[in-house]
Amino acid sequence: xxxxxxxxxxxxxxxxxxxxxxDPAERAATLVRLADAERSIQDALDRYNKTWxxxxxxxxxxxxxxxxxxxxxxxxxxxxxxxxxxxxxxWPGLPYVLLFLEWEARYPQExxxxxxxxxxxxxxxxxxxxxxxxxxxRTKLVELIETVVQRPYRCKDREYVRVARAVDSxxxxxxxxxxxxxxxxxxxxxxxxxxxLLNHPEVPNMxxxxxxxxxxxxx
Numbered sequence: 391x392x393x394x395x396x397x398x399x400x401x402x403x404x405x406x407x408x409x410x411x412x413d414p415a416e417r418a419a420t421l422v423r424l425a426d427a428e429r430s431i432q433d434a435l436d437r438y439n440k441t442w443x444x445x446x447x448x449x450x451x452x453x454x455x456x457x458x459x460x461x462x463x464x465x466x467x468x469x470x471x472x473x474x475x476x477x478x479x480x481w482p483g484l485p486y487v488l489l490f491l492e493w494e495a496r497y498p499q500e501x502x503x504x505x506x507x508x509x510x511x512x513x514x515x516x517x518x519x520x521x522x523x524x525x526x527x528r529t530k531l532v533e534l535i536e537t538v539v540q541r542p543y544r545c546k547d548r549e550y551v552r553v554a555r556a557v558d559s560x561x562x563x564x565x566x567x568x569x570x571x572x573x574x575x576x577x578x579x580x581x582x583x584x585x586x587l588l589n590h591p592e593v594p595n596m597x598x599x600x601x602x603x604x605x606x607x608x609x
Contacts (some may be wrong), residue, residue, distance in 0.1 A: 393473065396482040402463045403486050409465075409493045409500075417497070421504055427464035434460040465490055466510045478517050479524065487514050488530050495537040498544060512546040519552035531557050536565045539580040540572075551595040554584050563588065582607060 394402075408420030434457040441450035461467035469487055478484060491514060494501040518531060531553050538550050554562060566588075569581035583603055587595055 394482060399482045399486065403465065403468050406465055406486065407489060410489060410496055417500065421500065424464065424504055427460070431457070431460045431464055431467060465493075465505055466507050466514075469510070469514065472517075477522075478520060479522050479527065484518075484527060487518060488527065488534075490514065491518075491534055492530070492537075494544075495534050495541075498541070508545045512549055515546065515549040516552060519549075519556045521556045523557065528557050528559070532559070532562045532565065535562065535584070536569065539566065539569050539584060540574055540577040542576055543580070548595060548597075548600075551584060551587055554588060555591060558588055579604065579607070 405420060405423055408416050409424070411417050411420070434453070438450070438453040438457045441453045458471075461470065465486065469483060469490060472478070472481055472483060478487075490505075491511070493505075494511060518527075523531065535550050535554050535557075538547055554566075563585065566581040566585045569577040570585060572578060583600060586603060587593060593599060
């Protein structure tokens with residue numbers, strides 16, 4: 391269970407912000423570091439697994455600690471130990487959750503090659519779908535929604551409707567309106583659908599609702 395402060399998080403994962411850098415060279419260097427972190431995780435896991443073949447409980451405990459420490463220094467493993475019941479809005483790991491989601495939104499192919507975790511993506515999107523974020527986090531979430539609605543659908547993108555409903559604002563609606571009137575066919579459909587759901591909070595966000603809306607909007 392992680393109770394580490396922001397300084398500890400930065401020491402472990404501050405380098406990971408290079409994953410969303412606009413400079414391809416910086417992203418490439420950060421991906422190399424991520425690969426090194428993943429190798430460390432695998433090595434630590436292998437050592438931990440080997441302790442189960444012997445009756446060395448102290449070595450097993452130490453190997454387990456080493457494995458968990460390695461996980462905390464990578465993504466998405468470092469995001470898996472939020473204390474149960476803690477407030478996502480005040481959790482020091484929140485900036486790295488937003489980083490992980492922004493990475494998938496802006497550089498989906500790199501994310502897929504190096505950190506594909508659809509279940510983690512879904513879980514994290516649901517976690518951040520709350521209304522009491524500070525202004526910095528709300529702005530980042532609005533930008534994420536704007537990015538996602540302008541691209542072809544990817545696994546679990548539908549979960550962003552939860553976030554849109556949680557951070558609904560004039561700013562978000564304005565961005566969605568602009569996207570819905572763009573020359574991007576997917577943005578027109580997706581942004582229009584999200585706007586419609588914002589105007590109809592009683593309607594569940596389900597596949598058959600999406601299909602019905604598509605038919606109705608094309609008439």
